[in-house]
Amino acid sequence: MSHDQAGKGSGADLSASGPVRERPWPEKLPAYVVSPGDDPRIFGYSALGDLAQAHSFSDGLFLSLTGELPSPAASRAFAITLWAASALTVADAPAHAGVLGRLSGATPAANVALVATAAAERAQYLCERHAGWLAGIRNGERTPCTQTAIDPSDAVFARRIARTLGSAGLALEWLGEGPTADTVILAALTLLGLGTDESLVTVLTAACLTTSLAEAWAWKPGQFQDYPMDLPPFRYQP
Amino acid sequence: MTRDRDVEPLPTRVGHAHWDDHEHHGFRLYRDLLGHESVASLIALAITGHRFSRDDAALLDDLATTVTVAEPRIWPLKAIRVVSAFGRVLPGVLAANFAFESRFIGPLVTTEAAQAIVAIGKRVSGLDPSSDAFADQVVSYMEAEGRVMGFGVPFRPRDERVAALRGVVERHQRERRPYWSLAEAIWRVARERKKVEANISSATAALLLDLGIEPEHAGPLSVALSQNILFANAVEGARQAPAILRRLPESAIDYRGRGPRSLPGAPASAIPDDR
Numbered sequence: 001m002s003h004d005q006a007g008k009g010s011g012a013d014l015s016a017s018g019p020v021r022e023r024p025w026p027e028k029l030p031a032y033v034v035s036p037g038d039d040p041r042i043f044g045y046s047a048l049g050d051l052a053q054a055h056s057f058s059d060g061l062f063l064s065l066t067g068e069l070p071s072p073a074a075s076r077a078f079a080i081t082l083w084a085a086s087a088l089t090v091a092d093a094p095a096h097a098g099v100l101g102r103l104s105g106a107t108p109a110a111n112v113a114l115v116a117t118a119a120a121e122r123a124q125y126l127c128e129r130h131a132g133w134l135a136g137i138r139n140g141e142r143t144p145c146t147q148t149a150i151d152p153s154d155a156v157f158a159r160r161i162a163r164t165l166g167s168a169g170l171a172l173e174w175l176g177e178g179p180t181a182d183t184v185i186l187a188a189l190t191l192l193g194l195g196t197d198e199s200l201v202t203v204l205t206a207a208c209l210t211t212s213l214a215e216a217w218a219w220k221p222g223q224f225q226d227y228p229m230d231l232p233p234f235r236y237q238p
Numbered sequence: 239m240t241r242d243r244d245v246e247p248l249p250t251r252v253g254h255a256h257w258d259d260h261e262h263h264g265f266r267l268y269r270d271l272l273g274h275e276s277v278a279s280l281i282a283l284a285i286t287g288h289r290f291s292r293d294d295a296a297l298l299d300d301l302a303t304t305v306t307v308a309e310p311r312i313w314p315l316k317a318i319r320v321v322s323a324f325g326r327v328l329p330g331v332l333a334a335n336f337a338f339e340s341r342f343i344g345p346l347v348t349t350e351a352a353q354a355i356v357a358i359g360k361r362v363s364g365l366d367p368s369s370d371a372f373a374d375q376v377v378s379y380m381e382a383e384g385r386v387m388g389f390g391v392p393f394r395p396r397d398e399r400v401a402a403l404r405g406v407v408e409r410h411q412r413e414r415r416p417y418w419s420l421a422e423a424i425w426r427v428a429r430e431r432k433k434v435e436a437n438i439s440s441a442t443a444a445l446l447l448d449l450g451i452e453p454e455h456a457g458p459l460s461v462a463l464s465q466n467i468l469f470a471n472a473v474e475g476a477r478q479a480p481a482i483l484r485r486l487p488e489s490a491i492d493y494r495g496r497g498p499r500s501l502p503g504a505p506a507s508a509i510p511d512d513r
Contacts, residue, residue, distance in 0.1 A: 018309075019393050019394045020309065020311050020393075023393055026492075027490075028490055028491060028492035029486060029490055029491055029492065030491075030492045030493075030494050031491050031492065031493045031494065031495060032493075032494055032495040033495055034495075035493045035495060035498075036488045036491050036493060037488070041498055043495065043496050044495070044496035044497055044498055044499040045499060045500075045501065046498075046500075050500060050501045054501055067496070069501075107326075109324075109326075109329070110326075110328070110329065113329065113332065117336075231245065232245045232246065232247065232248055233245070233247040233248070234247065234248050234249075234250045235247045235248065235249050235250065236250055236251075236253070236254035236261060237249045237250070237251060238251050238261065238263060238264030
C-alpha cells in the first residue's frame with residue numbers, strides 16, 4: 001500500500017477520554033412539537049384523529065408555527081396568502097435553480113434541497129430587506145413600505161392579492177397603491193401572527209417549493225440545448 | 239419578450255472558458271497556475287483573487303491541518319452523520335455547510351472575528367499593548383459589543399487549536415506580524431480582565447489578516463479549508479448508513495411539548511382505534 005501510515009494508531013482505546021466523553025450529557029433527545037407513538041400528535045392534536053378530519057394542510061402549517069390552529073377567518077386569509085406566495089415563475093431564483101439542478105442530473109432529493117435552499121435564501125433576503133418595516137407592523141404601525149413595485153404586472157398582482165385578502169377580512173388598504181406582491185404577502189403573514197423571521201422563511205419556502213420543483217421536473221436531465229446559457233450574459237473582466 | 243434594459247451583462251473576475259486554456263482571476267490556468275499552486279493556495283486565490291507565496295501557501299496548509307477536528311459528535315458534523323445516514327456523501331457535506339451559515343459557531347464566524355480585531359486595532363492605535371489604556375480600550379469594545387466573535391471556548395478551559403496555531407505561526411516566523419501581535423495582546427487582556435479565552439476563530443482571523451486577507455474573505459476561506467473534516471464524516475457516514483441515525487428509537491425521545499387535546503366539539507376520536 002502506498003499511503004504513508006507512519007504514526008497511525010497506537011492500539012490504545014482512545015475513545016474513553018476527551019471533552020465530549022468526560023462531561024455529563026442528556027441521554028434523551030427532547031421533543032417539543034410532535035409526540036411520538038402510535039397516535040402522533042402535533043401540539044397536542046392527533047394528526048389523524050383530529051387534524052386530518054377537520055383541517056386543511058395549510059392549517060397544519062399555521063399550527064406548526066404558532067402552536068395554535070387558526071380561526072376560520074385567519075385560516076382563509078392564510079390559505080390565500082400561501083397561494084399567492086406559491087406563484088413564483090421560472091424567472092425567480094428557486095425554480096431557476098431547480099431547472100439548473102435538473103439539467104445537471106441531480107437526484108430528486110438533491111434537487112428538492114437545491115430548490116429549498118434558493119427559496120429559503122430568497123425568503124431570508126426579503127426578511128432582512130424589510131426588517132425595519134416588518135418590525136413596525138408588529139408594533140402596530142400601518143405605513144406603506146417604501147419599496148414599491150417596478151414591474152407593472154407585479155403591482156397589479158399585489159393589488160389583486162390585497163383585494164382578495166380584503167374580501168376575506170384582512171384589511172390591507174393601508175399598504176397604498178404601489179406595494180410589491182412580496183410586501184403584501186409579508187404584511188399579511190405578519191398580521192396573521194407569523195411575523196418572525198423563522199415563521200416567514202418557513203412559510204415562504206413551503207409555499208413555493210412544489211411549484212418551483214414542478215417547473216424543474218418539466219425539464220429532462222441533459223436538456224442543455226434548450227437552456228439560454230448566456231442569460232444574463234457574463235463578461236469576463238479580470 | 240425580454241427588454242435589453244432587463245438583461246445587463248454581469249461582470250465576472252473568476253473565470254472564462256477558452257478553447258485550449260481557461261482564465262481564472264486574470265491567470266491562464268495551464269500557462270500560469272498549473273504546477274505552481276497547492277490546493278490551499280488555489281482555494282485562497284479563488285476567494286481573494288490574489289496569488290500567495292509558497293510560504294504563505296504552506297502556512298494555509300498548516301492552518302487547515304490545525305483545524306482538522308473531525309469528531310463526529312460536534313454539532314455541525316453530527317448533522318453530516320444524520321443526513322449521510324441515507325447513504326450519500328454530498329448531502330452530508332452540504333448539511334454541515336448549512337450549519338456553518340451561522341453567527342454562533344463554525345469557521346464562517348472568522349469574518350466577524352477578523353472585523354473585531356480590526357476594530358479594536360483602530361481603537362488602540364499608538365497605545366502600548368501592555369498599558370492600562372490599551373486594556374481599557376479592549377474591555378470597552380468587548381462590553382459595548384456584548385458578544386465578540388473569536389472569544390469563548392465551549393466545554394473546555396481553553397482552545398487547544400489556538401496553542402497549536404501559535405506554534406505554526408512561530409515556525410513560520412510570523413509571530414511579530416502586526417495582526418498576530420495585536421491579537422496576542424487583545425487575548426491577554428480578554429483573559430485577565432474579562433476571564434474569557436480566545437478561540438480558533440480569532441487566531442485564524444489574525445493569521446489571515448497578516449496574509450493581507452480581508453475580513454469578508456476570512457470566513458469563506460476558513461470554511462473552504464475545513465472541507466476535509468466534512469468529507470471525512472460524510473464519506474464514513476454514507477458508507478456506514480446507520481439505521482439508528484435515520485430514526486432514533488422512541489425510547490431515546492423525551493417529549494416535553496403540549497399534552498393531548500381535542501378539537502372543540504369533536505368526538506374523542508374520529509377514526510377507529512386499530513389496536
